[in-house]
Amino acid sequence: MEVLESRRALLEDLEIIEDAIASRFCRNPALYYSYLEKRAAISQETLDKPSISAMQANRVYKSKRMKRSRKQLVLQQHEINLFLREAFQKLRKLGSLEGPLDMGGLLDEKSDFEAFINKLGEVDGERRNSEDSTLEVNEKISQYAMFSASSSKEHPTTIKSERAFDLQLNDLFTRDEQYGEYMDLERFHSEWFKVIQSTECTLLKFLDILSVFLDDEKYLLKPPMDRKNERYLQFLGKLSNYVETYFCKCNILLDNKLLDSTIKTDFLSHLDTPIKRANKGYYSIASGKWFKTQAVYESYLTGKNHKKSVTKRYNGLLSEYKIHRYLKLLQKEFNRTREFIERKLAFTTEERIEEMAKLNECYDSPDYGADEKEEENSADTKNDLALQSKNGSESSVDLPLGPDGLPMPYWLYKLQGLDVTYTCEICGNLTFKGRRAFEKHFTEPTHMLRLRCLGIEPSPIFKGITSIEAALKLSNQVGALKKTKTSGRHQQGIDMDIEMEDEDGNVMSKKLYEELKKQGLV
Numbered sequence: 001m002e003v004l005e006s007r008r009a010l011l012e013d014l015e016i017i018e019d020a021i022a023s024r025f026c027r028n029p030a031l032y033y034s035y036l037e038k039r040a041a042i043s044q045e046t047l048d049k050p051s052i053s054a055m056q057a058n059r060v061y062k063s064k065r066m067k068r069s070r071k072q073l074v075l076q077q078h079e080i081n082l083f084l085r086e087a088f089q090k091l092r093k094l095g096s097l098e099g100p101l102d103m104g105g106l107l108d109e110k111s112d113f114e115a116f117i118n119k120l121g122e123v124d125g126e127r128r129n130s131e132d133s134t135l136e137v138n139e140k141i142s143q144y145a146m147f148s149a150s151s152s153k154e155h156p157t158t159i160k161s162e163r164a165f166d167l168q169l170n171d172l173f174t175r176d177e178q179y180g181e182y183m184d185l186e187r188f189h190s191e192w193f194k195v196i197q198s199t200e201c202t203l204l205k206f207l208d209i210l211s212v213f214l215d216d217e218k219y220l221l222k223p224p225m226d227r228k229n230e231r232y233l234q235f236l237g238k239l240s241n242y243v244e245t246y247f248c249k250c251n252i253l254l255d256n257k258l259l260d261s262t263i264k265t266d267f268l269s270h271l272d273t274p275i276k277r278a279n280k281g282y283y284s285i286a287s288g289k290w291f292k293t294q295a296v297y298e299s300y301l302t303g304k305n306h307k308k309s310v311t312k313r314y315n316g317l318l319s320e321y322k323i324h325r326y327l328k329l330l331q332k333e334f335n336r337t338r339e340f341i342e343r344k345l346a347f348t349t350e351e352r353i354e355e356m357a358k359l360n361e362c363y364d365s366p367d368y369g370a371d372e373k374e375e376e377n378s379a380d381t382k383n384d385l386a387l388q389s390k391n392g393s394e395s396s397v398d399l400p401l402g403p404d405g406l407p408m409p410y411w412l413y414k415l416q417g418l419d420v421t422y423t424c425e426i427c428g429n430l431t432f433k434g435r436r437a438f439e440k441h442f443t444e445p446t447h448m449l450r451l452r453c454l455g456i457e458p459s460p461i462f463k464g465i466t467s468i469e470a471a472l473k474l475s476n477q478v479g480a481l482k483k484t485k486t487s488g489r490h491q492q493g494i495d496m497d498i499e500m501e502d503e504d505g506n507v508m509s510k511k512l513y514e515e516l517k518k519q520g521l522v
Contacts, residue, residue, distance in 0.1 A: 003099040010094045012137060017087045020144035020161070021080050027146070027374075028068050031076055031253075038251050041329055042259050071169065072159060072367045074179045074250070078172070079164040081252045083144065086163075150368075157366040172249050175363045180250035182337045183330065185210070188239055195231045204345070207338050210239075213324045214331060217275055220285055220320075227288055233316040240319035243326040250333070267321050271310055272301060286310045286317065424466040426450045439463075 025032050108115050127135070142148050142162065149165045150156035160167060169179065176184040189206045193199050201209075213219045225232040248256040274282040274297055280290050282297040287309040291297040300306055310317070327334060347355060399407040400418070413419060421431050422438040427450050432438040441447055448458040454468065456475045465471050500513035502522040516522045 003097055006097055007094060010090050010097075013090055013140065014087055014094075016137075016140050016144055017083050017090075019141075021083055024076050024080060024146065028073065028076065030068065030073060031080065034073065035077075035251055035253050038329060039254060042254065042262070068372075069362075069367070069369070070179050070181060071362070071365070074173075074252075075167070075169050075367050076159065077252050078167060078169065078249075079160060082164050082167065084253075147368075155370065156368055157370075159368045169367070170363065175359060177246070178359065178362065180246075180333065182340055183243075183246060183333055185337060186341075188235075188242070191235055191238065195225065195229075195235045203341060204338075207341070210327070211334075213320075213327045214334075216324070219324055220275065221283065227316070227320070228313070233319070236316060236319040236323065240322040240326075243323055243330065247326050247330055250330075263322060263325050264318070266325075267318055270321055271317065284309075286313065422466075425468050426454070426466060426471060 144161050144163050146159050146161060147153070147156045148162040149160040150158050173179050174184050176182060176186065185207065186203065189201075189203050192201060192206055192209075209224045212222065212224060220227075223232075227233075244260070248254075271286050274284060274291075276282055281292040282294060283290050284297065284300065284306070286306060287300075291300060344352065344355065399410065399413055402408050416434060416436070418434040420435070421433055422435070423429055423431050424438075424441065424447070427441070427447055430441075432441060442463045451458045451462060451471065454471065454475075456462065456471055459478075461478070462471060462474065465474065498510035499507055500510050501507050502513070502516075508516075513522065
């Protein structure tokens, strides 16, 4: 019984964590979509995304949500990562649980649910007799709920959950980084002075030096310093640690351990792959030497000198390669940092003070603003789901099937207006689900036949009319109007057919003769 209860408790915890993560994605989809670009860059797995035309045609993609601050976005991503780590721990614990499953009195041998009803009565009785009316599961749910870490429920200052109360984003990001908006590279500028043993290098020139690592070969063939220089290697080690840490904390939902393992695996093949130049031959990355022919290079790879170079320079070469890989992944952030530094250098003193005050305000402000509002659609969505489960007509059994053979999602069913029914009295009180099917049936043979049975000739003017009385009334009005127009045209034709002759023998119509006579011309 203990093993069974432990499994149940772990599964309950996993479900609570899953629901907490889903509620955050539902509130702010950017938590998921913001990292897809980086995921596509590091993963060979193709992402299934709808085409641009499909996104433009679908009203779901046009719906706008409130844009949340970058601080709040990154904070919730770190909070989700905390939940995921806890969920994986519980999954491992669930998989390691062993022992006999003592079902006790839970077995229902007669299949009459008597044991289940008795157990349910015991649990209900314990709950009623308990002084504390709060259930344990509700306490767990509140620990993972948004805003539960805030002291004020009416005017919250943080969106964090009670479970992530100790999560402090300002301990992870510096003021200059602005939660992943920019890279804090200015501190490495002063470190670079120690490497070159000179201060004749501006900040922009230093950024140009770092941009060399964005190229696949330039940082190897034209390094800013001798690649075997000890000061340069130490600098590369510090910079490598920074860009790796920065990427991981900005993209916390990615599998950064897998990325690090992939980079180290690629690094080994990188060392054995030469750089080819027609006029120089083959360049060895490990030793930094040129070999004239491929045969000479391949014999070098199998020799002791290559292995010795790799062993001796492994850390420095790995730091070089990591900077290259991570900077390519962080190219947008690097370019934003460069643009921001260029703007800062062009600032006046007042503009610089104003910009720094703005950055300080963003850094010190709470993750949930006082003027921030929550969307009111969440309650409606919950009500819709409740109605969906209660109302038999909206159950998944009655929902139309999609192209995959599965019932259409209820939100799409409602979006297309299929939850609204229309009745046509002319067609024998036939009901239609959705406006599209209802309007389409007016042009179908069945509806036209029913109109003819009522003595009405089908016409576009009867579209939208479902009542027999209204259709007959409109038909009579149209008939009377047609008769009036026909009689008028007939009388006009008679007048045009009668011919008159004046004193001079000129023949003309009766109408023209009468008009001329009134004017005294005949």
